[in-house]
Amino acid sequence: MEAIRYARKFFSFAEESHMKEVQVAMALLAFRPGTSCKKYGRLFSDSRWTDLIKLFHQENYALHQLNGQSLLSVTLQAGLSSLKTSQCGKMDQSDLQCPVCSEPLSELARPLPYSHSAQSHLICAISGKVMDDNNPPMALPNGYVYGENALKALAAENNGSVMCPRTNEIFQFSEAKKVFIL
Numbered sequence: 060m061e062a063i064r065y066a067r068k069f070f071s072f073a074e075e076s077h078m079k080e081v082q083v084a085m086a087l088l089a090f091r092p093g094t095s096c097k098k099y100g101r102l103f104s105d106s107r108w109t110d111l112i113k114l115f116h117q118e119n120y121a122l123h124q125l126n127g128q129s130l131l132s133v134t135l136q137a138g139l140s141s142l143k144t145s146q147c148g149k150m151d152q153s154d155l156q157c158p159v160c161s162e163p164l165s166e167l168a169r170p171l172p173y174s175h176s177a178q179s180h181l182i183c184a185i186s187g188k189v190m191d192d193n194n195p196p197m198a199l200p201n202g203y204v205y206g207e208n209a210l211k212a213l214a215a216e217n218n219g220s221v222m223c224p225r226t227n228e229i230f231q232f233s234e235a236k237k238v239f240i241l
Contacts, residue, residue: 062088132167139168147173156187181240185209185224196238199223199230204238 063085070081083102090096092103101107120127139159147159147168159168181190183206190196194206203223213221214232222229 135164135167136171139164140171141174143168143171143173145173183209185213196240197235198238199228200234201226201228201230207235207237210235 066081066085070085083099087099087102090099090103094100094103117127119125126133142157143159147157147165158164181196181204182188183190183194183196184203185205186209188194188206188208190204190206194208196204197207197210198204199210199221201223203225210221210232219232220229221232221235
């Protein structure tokens with residue numbers, strides 16, 4: 060009876076928008092924990108404490124204008140998002156030098172958007188150098204593209220033969236074709 064008096068005194072101002080929640084809370088007074096009524100039985104479950112803790116944290120963060128994520132996590136996500144490309148995370152295309160493709164950070168980067176790059180650069184997978192007019196891209200017969208300078212260096216070491224680092228196929232340097240990108 061004391062709970063009902065308390066509710067009448069302090070919940071009388073509840074607006075229509077909150078009246079449903081007040082009614083559910085008041086109905087809990089009529090039931091005991093372990094009730095067979097599913098609608099109210101779940102409100103007595105232990106998982107509700109976990110939900111209450113999460114709700115308290117969210118409201119506390121909002122009250123004090125704090126972010127729910129650590130500053131380190133936010134900074135890492137901003138950096139990873141700026142580096143993430145559509146090739147990141149693909150098993151056959153992943154690069155060991157790429158922070159987004161590396162094992163500990165790939166999980167954090169998975170839900171992030173791809174970076175927007177107005178100008179892109181082709182990087183040779185063999186030498187790691189930019190492919191441009193001084194180092195034009197060359198396509199091997201298997202379709203993989205590498206920088207001309209890197210292919211020339213491989214050919215000089217192997218009597219004109221070039222082994223594709225991804226497929227281990229061997230080709231003559233003369234079989235490589237120059238690639239033109241518009």
